Amino acid sequence: MYSKIAINNVKMSFRDYAIYFLTLTLAVCIFYSFNSIESQNAILELNKNATFMLTLNKLIAGTSIFVSFVLGGLIIYANKFLIKKRKKELGIYMTLGMSKGKISIILLFETFLIGTVSLVAGILLGIIGSQGLSILVANILSVDMDKYKFVISSSAVIKSILYFGIIFLLVMIFNQFTISKYKLIDMLNAAKKNEEVKLKNAFVSVLLFMLSMVLLTIAYTRILKTGLNADNTELLVTITIGFIGTLLFFFSLSNFFVHIVQKSKRIYLKDINIFIIRQINNKINTNFLSMTLICLMLFVTITLLFAAFDLKGTIDRNSAGNRDYDASAFLIVDNKNENTMVNDIEEYLNAINFKFSTNEKHAFYSEYKLNITIEDLLSKYLSMQEQIHLEQNYLGGKISAITISDYNSIIKLNGYDPIELKKNEVLVVSNYSRVNSALPDYMKNENIINIENKAYTIKNQAPIEENIKVTGGNEFFYLVIPDNFSGDLQLEFTSFNVIYDDNNYENSEEKFSNLFNNLFEDKYRDINPALVIGSTKNQIQDKDNGFAALIVFLGLFLGLIFIISSAAIMALQQLSDASDSLERYKSLKKIGVTEKLINKAILRQSLIYFLLPLGLAVIHSIVGISAVNNIFTFHYQSIIVSSSLLLIIYGAYFYATYAGVKNIINNSN
Amino acid sequence: MQNILSVEKIEKYYGNKGNITKAIDNISFRVSKGEFLGIMGPSGSGKTTLLNCISTIDNVTTGKIIINNKDITVLKAKALEEFRRDELGFIFQDFNLLDTLSAYENIALALTIQKRDVKEIDHLIKNVAKKLEITEILNKFPFQLSGGQKQRVACARALVTDPSLILADEPTGALDSKSARLLLDSFEKLNKEYQSTILMVTHDSFTASYANRILFIKDGRIFNEIIRGNDTRKEFFNKIIEVVTLLGGDVGNVL
Numbered sequence: 001m002y003s004k005i006a007i008n009n010v011k012m013s014f015r016d017y018a019i020y021f022l023t024l025t026l027a028v029c030i031f032y033s034f035n036s037i038e039s040q041n042a043i044l045e046l047n048k049n050a051t052f053m054l055t056l057n058k059l060i061a062g063t064s065i066f067v068s069f070v071l072g073g074l075i076i077y078a079n080k081f082l083i084k085k086r087k088k089e090l091g092i093y094m095t096l097g098m099s100k101g102k103i104s105i106i107l108l109f110e111t112f113l114i115g116t117v118s119l120v121a122g123i124l125l126g127i128i129g130s131q132g133l134s135i136l137v138a139n140i141l142s143v144d145m146d147k148y149k150f151v152i153s154s155s156a157v158i159k160s161i162l163y164f165g166i167i168f169l170l171v172m173i174f175n176q177f178t179i180s181k182y183k184l185i186d187m188l189n190a191a192k193k194n195e196e197v198k199l200k201n202a203f204v205s206v207l208l209f210m211l212s213m214v215l216l217t218i219a220y221t222r223i224l225k226t227g228l229n230a231d232n233t234e235l236l237v238t239i240t241i242g243f244i245g246t247l248l249f250f251f252s253l254s255n256f257f258v259h260i261v262q263k264s265k266r267i268y269l270k271d272i273n274i275f276i277i278r279q280i281n282n283k284i285n286t287n288f289l290s291m292t293l294i295c296l297m298l299f300v301t302i303t304l305l306f307a308a309f310d311l312k313g314t315i316d317r318n319s320a321g322n323r324d325y326d327a328s329a330f331l332i333v334d335n336k337n338e339n340t341m342v343n344d345i346e347e348y349l350n351a352i353n354f355k356f357s358t359n360e361k362h363a364f365y366s367e368y369k370l371n372i373t374i375e376d377l378l379s380k381y382l383s384m385q386e387q388i389h390l391e392q393n394y395l396g397g398k399i400s401a402i403t404i405s406d407y408n409s410i411i412k413l414n415g416y417d418p419i420e421l422k423k424n425e426v427l428v429v430s431n432y433s434r435v436n437s438a439l440p441d442y443m444k445n446e447n448i449i450n451i452e453n454k455a456y457t458i459k460n461q462a463p464i465e466e467n468i469k470v471t472g473g474n475e476f477f478y479l480v481i482p483d484n485f486s487g488d489l490q491l492e493f494t495s496f497n498v499i500y501d502d503n504n505y506e507n508s509e510e511k512f513s514n515l516f517n518n519l520f521e522d523k524y525r526d527i528n529p530a531l532v533i534g535s536t537k538n539q540i541q542d543k544d545n546g547f548a549a550l551i552v553f554l555g556l557f558l559g560l561i562f563i564i565s566s567a568a569i570m571a572l573q574q575l576s577d578a579s580d581s582l583e584r585y586k587s588l589k590k591i592g593v594t595e596k597l598i599n600k601a602i603l604r605q606s607l608i609y610f611l612l613p614l615g616l617a618v619i620h621s622i623v624g625i626s627a628v629n630n631i632f633t634f635h636y637q638s639i640i641v642s643s644s645l646l647l648i649i650y651g652a653y654f655y656a657t658y659a660g661v662k663n664i665i666n667n668s669n
Numbered sequence: 670m671q672n673i674l675s676v677e678k679i680e681k682y683y684g685n686k687g688n689i690t691k692a693i694d695n696i697s698f699r700v701s702k703g704e705f706l707g708i709m710g711p712s713g714s715g716k717t718t719l720l721n722c723i724s725t726i727d728n729v730t731t732g733k734i735i736i737n738n739k740d741i742t743v744l745k746a747k748a749l750e751e752f753r754r755d756e757l758g759f760i761f762q763d764f765n766l767l768d769t770l771s772a773y774e775n776i777a778l779a780l781t782i783q784k785r786d787v788k789e790i791d792h793l794i795k796n797v798a799k800k801l802e803i804t805e806i807l808n809k810f811p812f813q814l815s816g817g818q819k820q821r822v823a824c825a826r827a828l829v830t831d832p833s834l835i836l837a838d839e840p841t842g843a844l845d846s847k848s849a850r851l852l853l854d855s856f857e858k859l860n861k862e863y864q865s866t867i868l869m870v871t872h873d874s875f876t877a878s879y880a881n882r883i884l885f886i887k888d889g890r891i892f893n894e895i896i897r898g899n900d901t902r903k904e905f906f907n908k909i910i911e912v913v914t915l916l917g918g919d920v921g922n923v924l
């Protein structure tokens with residue numbers, strides 16, 4: 001009997017439930033998709049690497065818990081809206097003699113029904129969606145999808161049911177709590193409740209608006225000046241100022257706005273703008289807190305998506321022209337302890353009985369540290385912030401060097417002709433121009449480097465941007481010095497580079513990656529305790545790709561959840577407001593406002609309401625991202641992918657809201 | 670006298686096969702320019718339905734309604750909307766003021782939806798406010814106004830566009846007797862001094878006694894018609910009471 005009432009209720013108020021249901025289903029779908037990723041074969045294919053899978057699983061598990069908190073909050077919030085809308089109906093049940101306990105049971109059934117349906121729909125949708133995600137991941141990881149298989153992850157299904165089950169349980173408990181607090185008289189009068197119109201002093205609102213502008217400007221300049229390199233308390237202060245600025249912005253905006261628009265009679269007295277403006281004013285006034293929250297959520301989302309996709313772009317770009325060798329290794333020379341056995345990597349390899357086959361072209365070389373630091377060299381051209389940035393990213397310190405004959409022997413592997421260097425000349429090999437403009441500026445303005453009071457002419461006009469070895473680090477700076485360099489040289493690494501033969505590529509790759517894995521696990525300690533580190537080009541690419549996948553992945557996961565949360569809140573507020581404003585729209589119709597004009601009013605309201613937090617969030621993000629990176633160095637794709645994702649979801653919610661509000665208002669008579 | 674409104678043999682049915690309510694059953698009458706016509710009848714007699722049909726909010730089943738030489742029963746939806754906006758002014762029992770707008774803005778809205786020139790709006794509002802003595806309360810919001818004040822604001826909103834016909838459905842229904850009297854005095858003034866044409870529906874004899882002519886309807890038909898002529902309001906009121914007693918309805922307010 002109660003289940004019948006519940007089913008009928010859900011059917012009857014489907015319009016109210018539509019957005020709620022949509023949000024739940026989307027949330028379950030996203031949740032399932034991301035949790036199913038560990039069993040997607042794109043990932044399995046690529047990473048037999050156990051540690052990678054472990055990190056991935058841990059991160060997804062952690063994020064899932066965080067996400068379920070966010071969603072739990074959202075669902076309880078959405079549910080509160082629904083209950084509020086139905087207060088009167090529930091009140092009538094009570095006047096008919098139904099006990100609170102029985103009403104609770106009806107609500108329980110309803111939650112259960114909606115929960116089950118959306119869970120099933122969400123998982124089904126997730127199973128389809130996760131295949132798309134799988135293709136995306138394969139793309140990121142550059143895995144061929146020829147072995148594509150349709151995958152259903154039972155562990156993700158169980159996890160989704162478990163997590164959402166708990167959330168729904170909480171919602172049920174919360175409902176019981178809410179119902180028990182309601183008084184009958186309030187429930188019956190719920191619909192009659194008069195909108196409280198807060199009359200606020202125009203002067204105060206203008207003042208507050210100005211204050212919010214000032215605060216935001218301060219926050220922006222602070223973050224742009226120091227970037228994220230400021231210390232934590234400074235950063236916290238900036239964030240707090242930004243937060244208060246945002247809050248005040250939404251708090252004062254509508255009053256300020258009304259005040260300004262009233263001054264312009266041309267806009268104010270056009271069509272039914274008077275009405276629209278008052279509607280918006282009312283709404284923002286009562287919802288400024290959630291507007292602030294949504295704005296900040298969107299800000300985090302945009303930044304997250306941008307950063308995630310951009311990182312992927314950066315990694316792609318770095319691996320593009322950077323590594324000309326198939327593998328490199330280096331032995332870290334122990335300078336303190338003179339009596340170590342060997343410091344030469346060639347002898348080391350002999351000792352562990354590792355031999356290059358004839359088709360593995362290779363060259364040995366030594367890397368030195370000069371008695372001059374990068375900061376010394378570039379100090380004139382480095383800004384304060386750039387200097388801090390160099391230090392924090394371990395890009396500063398003593399300059400590395402390699403002799404010209406060693407350099408020639410490694411570039412010979414690639415078939416380049418040897419370069420001649422006079423005894424007072426040096427070559428610059430570096431990609432620091434990516435980090436800042438100090439190096440190109442230096443090379444443009446000066447053609448001499450002083451090392452220990454001796455002047456060397458820089459032979460090349462612009463730095464050579466090809467690295468001397470295969471490495472996981474992205475930035476490098478080397479000076480190529482003459483063989484008879486007279487200054488202080490400290491041997492740092494002894495190294496080798498290899499290029500495999502195309503015909504024997506797979507074998508060589510396996511041989512070297514095995515060697516490097518063994519080295520990593522310190523298997524030759526007993527033969528020689530020296531520390532040797534090596535990596536093949538493929539290993540590094542896999543690592544980079546895996547890392548990029550992780551970041552894009554979590555960025556997407558959180559980003560999507562945040563977008564649907566914000567959009568759902570906006571939509572619910574708009575729809576519940578539409579029902580509250582029904583009488584007003586009826587009055588408008590009665591005094592002769594055309595349906596066209598009413599639709600226009602609804603469109604404008606929804607648009608302004610949706611665009612306001614997004615607009616401020618976009619401005620926040622532009623500033624925030626520029627603080628980390630020059631915005632113009634961003635990749636096209638990252639901008640397109642992340643903004644289209646945002647726009648599609650947000651836009652869909654906007655449209656659903658607009659259509660829903662229109663439906664509520666036009667179908668009432 | 671110029672004819673503003675002609676209602677010709679209209680009928681209005683509600684419901685479907687087997688369960689039909691004849692809310693209006695063959696009603697015809699005319700209203701001339703400058704007239705103040707009252708329509709009386711017991712609850713459920715079809716007053717609101719009649720007014721809704723005239724005001725284009727609802728459409729008739731058969732018959733013609735001609736306002737200012739236009740047959741509104743054949744107008745298309747869009748033309749109807751424009752007609753309603755430009756030719757008619759409405760006053761409702763429950764005011765229908767927008768609670769989010771100030772009195773001034775509520776009145777302005779009627780003009781802005783007509784796309785009136787920005788420059789004349791303020792002037793028109795000040796004028797109508799003076800006529801209805803609401804100049805002092807223009808900047809207040811509905812929740813700060815009494816029922817009578819609200820109804821006068823609604824009245825100003827109906828008048829400000831200078832409509833050919835003002836339609837009022839139980840305008841005093843939600844007012845106390847003092848406010849009702851004030852409002853009706855305004856109606857009388859509008860009718861006498863500004864020649865506004867008013868069609869007012871009421872079930873209250875006292876309210877009706879302000880009109881020049883009264884149509885009585887019962888069960889969707891015209892039952893009687895009385896004209897005030899040179900009677901005092903008191904005399905007219907007594908005549909109304911007689912008809913009402915005849916009709917078997919409630920006697921309502923006593924002077």
Ligand SMILES: Nc1ncnc2c1ncn2[C@@H]1O[C@H](COP(=O)(O)OP(=O)(O)O)[C@@H](O)[C@H]1O
Pocket residue numbers: 683684690691692710711712713714715716717718719
């Ligand atoms: N939308 C409707 N559907 C069906 N019947 C209606 C509708 N509106 C009014 N009626 C019926 O038409 C008759 C006249 O109603 P109405 O014009 O509202 O009366 P009054 O305003 O005189 O009290 C009543 O019998 C009422 O029940």
Ligand SMILES: [Mg+2]
Pocket residue numbers: 716717
């Ligand atoms: Mg009625």
